[in-house]
Structures are given as structure tokens and as C-alpha cells.
Amino acid sequence: MKTMKTEVLNHEDLHFEHQHWHSELAFWEDELKSFKNRLAELIKRWSSKEVLTQLEHFQNEFTLHNRVIDDLKETIEKHEMNIAGQTQSGHEAMDINLSKKHVEFREKMESQRQIYADLKKEFFRFLTKYM
Incomplete structure (x- = not known):
């Protein structure tokens, strides 16, 4: 018989992760x-239509x-307020809904990290070519 491990998300841990995300943003x-x-x-420096088009891009x-950063920051703030409300009501662990939203947001941050990293790579390649 398999036993299922249940992870409890504490408010302090989530707050720490939110602070990390804010710093990253x-x-x-x-x-x-x-x-x-x-x-x-x-x-x-450049007047070439091709370069100016890329600059506009x-x-x-x-x-x-x-x-996107503004939206992410707003979502973090809302989540923090929800956590604070739960803390005031005396709950130390997150309810299932808030936990699920937190994990979904974590995945969104991971996805956004990759999107941003790809954008930076593309921009640095462009700078190498035209700086």
C-alpha cells in the first residue's frame, strides 16, 4: 500500500517565496x-530600416x-493579502485553494523566467551584432 506524502505550506514559507519573487521582479x-x-x-546610431524595425521589436x-511584471507583482500582493487574512483567522497552514493558487503562480514565475531569459539572449545577440 502506497502512502501519500502531504506537503503543508506555511505562511512564513510562502511569504519568503513572495519576497524572493519581488526581488527578482x-x-x-x-x-x-x-x-x-x-x-x-x-x-x-542606426538609420537602416531593418535595424530600426528590430529596435522597435x-x-x-x-x-x-x-x-507582465506589474501583473505578477499585483498577483503576489493579492496572494499576500489572502495569506494575511488567513493568518488573522488563526490558521498556520494554507487552505487547499490558496495552496493550489500558490503552486500555479510558482509555475507561472518559472515560465516567465524562461521567457525573459530567452528575450535577454535574443537582445544580447542583437547588441553583439549592432553595438
């Missing part, structure tokens, strides 16, 4: 600012990614 925001500065430099991608 803040880092991405800072990086995107520096990437936009690079774009501004390149706009001054990256500008759009960076703007989109900033929106």
Missing part, C-alpha cells in the same frame, strides 16, 4: 531600464514584459 525592471537605454543609443517586447 525588481531586478528585471532595472535590467529592462538599462536595455531601453541601450535601445536609445542604437536609435541614434525589442522596445515592444520590453514594454510588454514591464506589463
Whole structure:
């Protein structure tokens, strides 16, 4: 007979993970600012339609990614408020719904990490070619 292991998610652990995610998102925001500065430099250097089209592509991608970061931060804040509400009611462990949402969000963060890493690789290849 198999026994099933049940993982209990404590509020402290989730809060720690949220703090880590906030730091990561803040880092991405800072990086995107520096990437936009690079774009501004390149706009001054290049007049080729091909290069300007690629610059616009990256500008759009960076703007989109900033929106995603804002959405992720908002989701974290809402989740923190839900956890705080549960803590005030005297529960130390998460209820099933909040636990499930947390795990889903963790997967979303992992996916977004990959998307962002791919964007950075693409941008650095572009910079190597045109800087």
C-alpha cells in the first residue's frame, strides 16, 4: 500500500517565496531600464530600416514584459493579502485553494523566467551584432 506524502505550506514559507519573487521582479525592471537605454543609443546610431524595425521589436517586447511584471507583482500582493487574512483567522497552514493558487503562480514565475531569459539572449545577440 502506497502512502501519500502531504506537503503543508506555511505562511512564513510562502511569504519568503513572495519576497524572493519581488526581488527578482525588481531586478528585471532595472535590467529592462538599462536595455531601453541601450535601445536609445542604437536609435541614434542606426538609420537602416531593418535595424530600426528590430529596435522597435525589442522596445515592444520590453514594454510588454514591464506589463507582465506589474501583473505578477499585483498577483503576489493579492496572494499576500489572502495569506494575511488567513493568518488573522488563526490558521498556520494554507487552505487547499490558496495552496493550489500558490503552486500555479510558482509555475507561472518559472515560465516567465524562461521567457525573459530567452528575450535577454535574443537582445544580447542583437547588441553583439549592432553595438
